[in-house]
Amino acid sequence: MRVVVVDLDGVDGADLALERAYERAAALDDGATPATTYARDVRAPGAADGFIGDGATAAMASRTCARAWTALRAGGTVIARGGDAARDAAVLAGFADVVVDATRGVVRGTKPAWARGTAFSLKSRAVRVVTADAGWGADADVDDELIDESALLTELDVNSTAVKYDDCDVGAGKKACKNCTCGRAEAEAAEESANAKSEETFVSACGNCALGDAFRCAGCPYLGQPAFKDTDAVGTKVELDLGDDL
Template sequence: MEQFKGAAKTLYIWTQSALVQASTDKLKEAIGGEVILENINRLTFATYGESTFDLIVVENAQLTDAYDKLLRLLQPNGKLYLATIFGTPEMFQQELKLSGFINVTINKEDGTLTAQKPNYETGSAVKLSFGKHSTQKTTSIWKVNGDGDEELIDEDDLLDEEDKKKPDPESLRVCGTTGKRKACKNCSCGLAEELESEAAQKAKTDTANAKSSCGSCYLGDAFRCSTCPYLGMPAFKPGEKVELAGNLLNDDI
């Protein structure tokens, strides 16, 4: 215990009452400071303030979920000394490291174990300075080159007036079954009738819009070419208004 000489305030956690007095006297003689006693079974109920002790000595190292509390009770750089270890020292060494202790060492001669609290309070925080780089250096990373001649597209030119027009709500209506603007087999929502009406309206195309390559369309099928838009229709007088079905009209003629 001579390595702890000079500790001003020590917490001694005991398990066997028969050894308390002798152990306390031995501690006071070795370190020369104040020694406070606490039973291991009462440790969880202790109300000591954080960073109270320079040294904590544990008579029995079989503590359950108590290492984090011991860490808080110690002052920064304070020491924890496990006097009696029941089990593998390496197991306790791992537990102490996971609890936040540093410099965890095992004395192979007597099986005791010593650990240290880091030189800062538990829960301390420090602001990191990742952003303390010059603005000029940061912005230059993203520049393609240094001549400043890069041409950027004007975002207003990406859309024309046609793109900005609000669509007709009727044109957006789709069938709940197909998920498309296509009526299902047993359509009952009215989409089928709407599509038939649109098709009929489109089919009423004036013959004035149809162009003939041979000029003989009005004479009948015997005089019509294979791509004639009037195939299958009766002959008619030149200039007579004839309506073609939408599936007969070829826009390329």
């Protein structure tokens, strides 16, 4: 294992002096060290706590981290003196797991084991081709979530009868329509025939039916009709004179 230490202690803060100090560290100079030379550590401590302070020194830290990246092998570690600016420079250079050790005032980073630009082929997903004539269908062998038709109707539903309407939607109290098909016309005709027959065979029990409504019983078939003579036939028309007092 070869460790290269860039020590800037005692060097002035001028950019030129810093640049020369880095140049003297030939192991980290551009082109002086072949790539992936060092297997473990490249240490590049700064000159002082304020080394990463202004813009010039921050740029120097960025160059140092970039050179350390080139000199390190995959999995190697870089240790640089500084704070947040040195951490940012290490992250921008490509180091992973960059942490700041506040007690020692250093930044540590690891060069990832993978190489930049590494390609990895993903297994292509099989594409299902659907033909134009493929339609929706049910699998006869699969009965999941199918409803049993015998459970749709209960015994009460089976035994119940439909409601029968006898008014042809004409409303209660109205006569059957002209083209009645529900049977109301036949029912009315049968009722009228029964009423007429009952009137013909009716025999008054009280004998007051001909006297008028004032003398008739509650169930008298002549209610609502004018008074008539006992000798008149039932249903005879009565002609009234304007002089009649009803």
